[in-house]
Amino acid sequence: MRPAGLHRARPRTGRRARLCRWAAAATALVAGVPAVLAQDLASDVALGGRMGDKALLMVQGRTVVLGVGQSEGQSRVRLLRWDGDAAVVEQGGVQLRLRVGQAPLRLGVAASGAAAAGGGREIVIPMGPGGHFLTAGSINGQAVRFMVDTGATLIALPRSEATRLGLDLRGARTLVTQTANGPATAQLLQLQRVRIADVEVYNVMAVVTEAPMPFVLLGNSFLERFQWRRDNDVLRLEKR
Numbered sequence: 001m002r003p004a005g006l007h008r009a010r011p012r013t014g015r016r017a018r019l020c021r022w023a024a025a026a027t028a029l030v031a032g033v034p035a036v037l038a039q040d041l042a043s044d045v046a047l048g049g050r051m052g053d054k055a056l057l058m059v060q061g062r063t064v065v066l067g068v069g070q071s072e073g074q075s076r077v078r079l080l081r082w083d084g085d086a087a088v089v090e091q092g093g094v095q096l097r098l099r100v101g102q103a104p105l106r107l108g109v110a111a112s113g114a115a116a117a118g119g120g121r122e123i124v125i126p127m128g129p130g131g132h133f134l135t136a137g138s139i140n141g142q143a144v145r146f147m148v149d150t151g152a153t154l155i156a157l158p159r160s161e162a163t164r165l166g167l168d169l170r171g172a173r174t175l176v177t178q179t180a181n182g183p184a185t186a187q188l189l190q191l192q193r194v195r196i197a198d199v200e201v202y203n204v205m206a207v208v209t210e211a212p213m214p215f216v217l218l219g220n221s222f223l224e225r226f227q228w229r230r231d232n233d234v235l236r237l238e239k240r
Contacts, residue, residue, distance in 0.1 A: 152219030
């Protein structure tokens with residue numbers, strides 16, 4: 001799960017420990033699958049904290065404090081409301097729910113041309129909780145949350161997520177994989193489109209598992225289409 005140079009070791013307490021345990025278990029499951037088988041107005045935004053009804057946001061590396069209904073002029077990010085402990089922000093009609101400790105998300109309006117069609121070539125993912133790389137994206141046009149996993153042969157998602165996305169599993173091939181807890185069944189299928197930011201790839205193999213997962217694992221069936229490098233706490237994927 002943590003190849004040298006990709007993840008940084010950090011103390012594993014609370015949520016980080018739970019995430020690391022889940023990631024290790026999920027990787028073990030997916031590793032058993034055979035390998036054969038420009039956004040002009042875009043912002044990376046994260047919630048740093050709450051002060052009464054105001055949100056402390058990190059927008060493109062800048063600290064911004066916004067009250068409900070207020071917007072930040074340079075990026076045009078607006079705080080719409082609070083939903084429990086989540087801040088709902090908007091830019092150009094696109095909305096996101098942010099929580100403290102969550103990895104920065106990309107929020108923006110696609111411009112015309114190649115970027116709007118998914119013709120971008122580079123993905124930039126900042127490090128999130130526990131040293132993992134988390135990012136928003138989509139599968140077949142439906143929003144999902146990915147976690148980069150270089151130890152996973154394929155993109156992997158739980159059956160509940162596959163159902164939500166409306167994936168047709170009737171023709172999927174059933175596999176039996178070996179895990180630390182014994183054999184487990186999974187289904188192999190091809191995803192039409194996988195997109196992160198303005199980069200889209202097509203016909204990506206994936207596996208649907210019975211195990212619950214809080215994220216979709218972004219495995220090597222997607223990552224092998226890119227050259228990647230890590231710059232400090234940022235992972236950069238450049239399309240081949």
